Amino acid sequence: MSGRPASPHTLASAEEPVVFVVDDDASVRDALSNLFRSVGLRVEVFGSAHEFLQSKLPNVASCLILDIRLPRLSGLDFQAELAKADIRIPIIFMTGHGDIPMTVRAMKAGAVDFLTKPFRDQDMLDAVTTAIERDRVSRDEARVLSDLHARFATLTPREREVMGLVTAGLMNKQIAAEIGIAEITVKIHRGHIMRKMAAKSLPDLVRMAEMLGIGPASGRPQT
Template sequence: MTAEPVVYLLDDEPDMLKALARLLHAQGFQAQCFSSAREFLAHERPDGPACLVLDVAMPEIDGLQVQERLRERGAELPIVFLTGHGDIPMSVCALKAGAEDFLTKPVNAADLLRAVKGALQRASDQQVERKEMAALRERLASLTPRERDVLGHVIAGKLNKQIAADLGTGEQNIKVHRGRLMRKMGVRSLAELVRLAERLGIPPSG
């Protein structure tokens, strides 16, 4: 089963952590608190929708550095930044790097809850996309080398006889390979196949 959505709270001010946790728990959110960036970065996160409410100004490793380290790890964790010292360039930098929102302290409860809901929705959407992509890659891996060759030519819009000429085989063989790859990829039309190939980053064959 998918883990329950969780909101990670990272702030070096204990009172702020407690206040944020109380607010989120009161609204039915599961929250986990961290008082240092190192502690959070070392934490093993379960596979489930999650977001991070992150203080910018912290000792040793600040919020923007935490964001950078998560990005380097390939962690798709939507971030809501909180700061009492933030300026416009800092917020622009955070948002350009993919932050969900950037709020100033003292934070308005309604603004925080709106941002957290948006971040968790984004996390949920990302998880669905990851599962879909994993399933597509499994389908692609089930193709034989010849079917992969035919796939590239099919999505280029070529006719069976053109593909046969390109690959040095008979048109009937191409029909068979084409039918099999369509079934394995779970599509019924060329348009569907082209869309899946685009998602998988498969280029048309010249």
């Protein structure tokens, strides 16, 4: 217990966020880089979507500043690509001459903001603050859910079935009748479930089941 900066299992919120900038215009990159650095934000710039994809994304809260009009791949298409590749990062669009349908499409797809050039520095900074915070929250949620999935994966098929029935509110004897085994066996499964899932109480387990989307009908819902 010394002055260690962070534990191995650190919250995304505990580390330094990063702003990624993708724009083919070097002067824009420089300007944004200076802007963000002036308020103490880490920045990484890229000249193309391709470059950005090749870089290794750090596991910290981040956001992406994207020009809608990129050389080989438009900002909107890039947004769609990221979504398809399951890379979830809040996006802030910039545009010199965008139109309304573009804007609608981007916002519907979850963009944080859509700024028209020239924009005020403060508007960009506000958007980035919102985006980083959104990513921080979503990363924290994802981490919790991932831990949960890992524990759930250690359950045997039978234990998963029993977990569904337990969290649905059935009594041990009802569960036993439902799946055709003895009540004592249900109790044993139940004990295993509580230990493997690290649930401190039944309400705890119920909340885990909710997060995992577990119902009594779940035969093998493993994604």
